[in-house]
Amino acid sequence: MGRKFFVGGNWKCNGTADQVDKIVKTLNEGQVPSPDVVEVVVSPPYVFLPVVKSQLRPEFQVAAQNCWVKKGGAFTGEVSAEMLVNLGVPWVILGHSERRSLLGESNEFVGDKVAYALSQGLKVIACVGETLEQRESGSTMEVVSAQTKAIAEKIKDWTNVVVAYEPVWAIGTGKVATPAQAQEVHAGLREWLATNVSAEVAESTRIIYGGSVTAANSKELAGQPDVDGFLVGGASLKPEFIDIINAATVKSA
Numbered sequence: 001m002g003r004k005f006f007v008g009g010n011w012k013c014n015g016t017a018d019q020v021d022k023i024v025k026t027l028n029e030g031q032v033p034s035p036d037v038v039e040v041v042v043s044p045p046y047v048f049l050p051v052v053k054s055q056l057r058p059e060f061q062v063a064a065q066n067c068w069v070k071k072g073g074a075f076t077g078e079v080s081a082e083m084l085v086n087l088g089v090p091w092v093i094l095g096h097s098e099r100r101s102l103l104g105e106s107n108e109f110v111g112d113k114v115a116y117a118l119s120q121g122l123k124v125i126a127c128v129g130e131t132l133e134q135r136e137s138g139s140t141m142e143v144v145s146a147q148t149k150a151i152a153e154k155i156k157d158w159t160n161v162v163v164a165y166e167p168v169w170a171i172g173t174g175k176v177a178t179p180a181q182a183q184e185v186h187a188g189l190r191e192w193l194a195t196n197v198s199a200e201v202a203e204s205t206r207i208i209y210g211g212s213v214t215a216a217n218s219k220e221l222a223g224q225p226d227v228d229g230f231l232v233g234g235a236s237l238k239p240e241f242i243d244i245i246n247a248a249t250v251k252s253a
């Protein structure tokens with residue numbers, strides 16, 4: 001299997017300088033599999049990116065949590081893809097559900113952001129996911145397919161894209177998707193890519209799960225054939241993030 005396990009830590013809008021120091025120390029001391037087995041990317045708030053990047057063990061990478069939709073300029077409060085590249089930040093998270101719902105980012109806007117970030121040389125963790133209401137009405141695949149389609153329409157090369165399936169009802173709620181629920185949507189997304197992009201892209205693109213991932217549930221989720229890793233929120237601020245990274249060994253066992 002060619003898809004390397006991927007574990008992202010999304011710190012969201014959390015952390016003081018002291019807390020960031022402690023988290024980085026924990027990450028640097030943790031026992032984890034080799035970078036051949038797992039790719040680890042942590043995503044602090046913008047203001048901490050330079051310090052985290054400079055202090056983090058070299059095999060772990062950093063991601064921004066967002067970037068502007070086009071070239072920088074007169075866009076007060078925004079950070080451009082060019083700036084991230086200039087600072088040597090390799091990854092960016094785009095289309096997180098908190099930005100979709102709280103800041104009104106549409107599918108099309110997220111598609112434009114993904115295309116622009118890729119064009120500047122960034123790698124993208126592109127998030128999709130349904131609300132509880134959408135799940136209960138049976139429209140989960142329709143929703144995540146439309147979110148993925150809005151990206152697929154704007155990009156040609158999927159090499160630098162990781163898709164994060166994050167059901168909104170599982171984010172920050174302690175209500176994790178069951179391994180079967182995650183597998184079903186991941187397989188559906190892979191099928192969507194096979195039908196609408198190509199068999200190669202479907203086979204090689206990593207589809208990771210996010211939403212109340214913990215050390216306790218990570219191994220069973222990682223055991224699902226189409227779960228290629230995680231995007232971790234709350235638990236990425238704690239020492240248990242190291243255990244979640246170690247769930248990668250389930251794939252090679």
Ligand SMILES: O=C(CO)COP(=O)(O)O
Nearest residue numbers: 010171172211212233234
């Ligand atoms: O939104 C998430 C990661 O991007 C998931 O957050 P939690 O792990 O806190 O549920």
